[in-house]
Amino acid sequence: MIDRDSPNYHQLLEAVLENAYEAIVVTDPDGKILLMNRSYCDFLGVKDVIGRNVTEVIENTRMHVVAETGKPEIAQIQRIQGQDMIANRIPIFQNGKLVAVLGTVTFQDVRQLHALAATVDHLKQELAYYKREFRLKLGAVYHFDQIVGTSPKMLEVKNFAQKVAKSDTTILITGESGTGKELFAHAIHAKSRREMGPFIRVNCAAIPDTLLESELFGYEQGAFTGALQKGKKGKFELADHGTILLDEIGDMPLPLQAKLLRVLQEKEVERVGGIRPIPVDVRVIASTNRDLQKSISEGRFREDLFYRLNVVTLTIPPLRERLEDIPELVSVLLDSLMESTGIIVREIQEDVYDVLRQYTWPGNVRELRNVLERALHVMEGNRLTAKCLMIQTSEKGLPASSRVPTLKESLEFAEREAIAKALAETGGNKLKAAKLLGISKSGFYQKLEKYGFSADK
Ligand SMILES: Nc1ncnc2c1ncn2[C@@H]1O[C@H](COP(=O)(O)OP(=O)(O)OP(=O)(O)O)[C@@H](O)[C@H]1O
Ligand SMILES: [Mg+2]
Structure with a gap:
């Protein structure tokens, strides 16, 4: 030593x-x-x-x-x-x-740190990949950059919506039919801290009153005849840690409004036939094209629920109040229609925009899309003209097109519309859509094929 x-x-x-x-x-x-x-x-x-x-x-x-x-x-x-x-x-x-x-x-630990940093980088990349995948499959489909419109009115709502997206407040989205309320709800979810959580949409108007309660809140085993043995989670439970869109909230029956109010206050749901409340962490976005104030005065909507939902209101302006968005909308909608129909437009005649600007658009952007789609089918050559639009631009005037569609064309158009509507109402559920239309499942699938809708399950 x-x-x-x-x-x-x-x-x-x-x-x-x-x-x-x-x-x-x-x-x-x-x-x-x-x-x-x-x-x-x-x-x-x-x-x-x-x-x-x-x-x-x-x-x-x-x-x-x-x-x-x-x-x-x-x-x-x-x-x-x-x-x-x-x-x-x-x-x-x-x-x-x-x-x-x-x-x-x-040094040594730092080398390990570098190795760790490389692993973290790799994990981050994987996470980004799964985030994208997840969004496509389960979460919100649309983002703010997909909401077309740069008119001052549109920019104002978009900016406001992006701001409130980040907080966790309840939002009420109002606006006429087809203005893009659902689009906004998706985009808000995608920009919120819940983006990785589920986005669940419930169309309160499309579900029969008798089923809506169990759809929303779930039910316990044996709650009623025909119920699944094990019981079932409701949409609120499915939306845990995510966002629920209560679409067409104005159509919710009064007794359910009371139950919804309790859920919003207590942040817990009670399944039908259940005894214990189940805590849920859900952000609520409600939307309606009805005038809820009027519904309140008519006794069809609870005032207290209105104030609970109305923490922040987004009012989406109708298309007729932002005609300057039309050219951009036409361009984006035509791109998507050309892809889905395979029909190509090579030229748009200038008078097309004049006619589109003169119309009042009660069905807003959805109607614009339908008008363009119909125009593609009646168009001659690859040139889109005002005639093909077939819309009435003044109350007394004739349809802008002089060509009367054949009865077959009109029927097919109506059929196509009905199918699209049924699919939209049922969130793409083919079985429910067929039921809504009152036709058999197989008949429905044939129509899907005929009109080029996706027939995937
Ligand atoms: N600003 C927009 N940019 C692009 N597409 C839009 C825009 N607004 C609406 N759309 C399209 O129009 C259609 C209707 O939109 P959406 O379903 O969001 O309307 P809505 O307001 O929920 O209508 P409703 O009250 O009838 O349910 C959709 O196909 C949507 O993609
Ligand atoms: Mg909607």
Whole structure:
């Protein structure tokens, strides 16, 4: 064993310091370097540093600070020569007096950190991928950049909606039919902190009153005849940690309005036939094209529920109040229609826009899409003209098109419309859509094929 007082002991200590993998520096209380091991000198590319001030030699050092405060700093990140290192700075006291500061900088851990950083990067990429996939499959389909319109009115609602998206407040979206209320609801969810959670839409108008309660709140085993053995989660439970869109809220029956109000207040749901309330964390977006104030005065909508939902109201302007959005809408809608129908428009005659601007658009953007779709089918050549639009631009006037569609065309158009509507109402549920239309499932699938709708389940 080496005697601590022998010169050998001194040599041993020096050898330990020199061979240490860590970079080591020792300064006096004034920050002058007393010692710097080889590892550190090599890393910095310096020599003859003894006696120099540490701040001149080491980037971002705090050795002189620790010399002043006398407080150790452990596992601090210090950037040296473009690399993040882990630094420890320890004051050394003798007889209660600070005599030196020991600094160590670790490379090895940093290398591990780099490896960790690479793993985290990789995981981040995977997460981004799954986020995209997830959004496509389950979450919101539309984002704000897909909501067409740069008119001042549209910009105003879009900006406001983006602002409130981030908070967790309940939102009421009002606006005429086809103005894009559902589009906004999707976009709000996609921009909220719940974006990774589910987005669940319930069309309160499309579900029979008798079923709406169990659809929304679920039911317990054996709650009623025909109920599933195990019971079933309601839409609120399915939307946990996400957003629920209560579409056509104005059509919700009064008794359910009372139950909904309780859910909003208590943040818990009670299944039909259930005994325990189930906590849910859901952001509610409600939408309607009805005048709820009027419904309140007629006793068809609860005033207290209205105020609960109406924390923030987004009013989507009708198309006739933002005619300047028409050219952009036509361009985007035609692109999507050309893709779905395979019919190509090569030229749009200028009078098309004149006619579109003169019309009052009771069905708003949805109607514009339908008008364009119909126009594609009656268009001659690849030239879109005002005639093909077949819309009535004044109350007394004739349809803008002089060509009367054949009865077959009209019937097919009506049939197509009805199918699209049924699919929209049922959120794409083919079985329910067929039921709504009063036709058999197989008949419905034949029609889907005929009109080029997706027949996927
Ligand atoms: N600003 C817009 N940009 C692009 N497409 C739009 C816009 N507004 C509406 N649309 C399209 O119009 C159609 C109707 O939109 P949406 O279903 O959101 O309307 P809505 O207000 O919910 O109507 P309703 O009250 O009848 O349910 C959809 O196909 C939607 O993609
Ligand atoms: Mg809607």
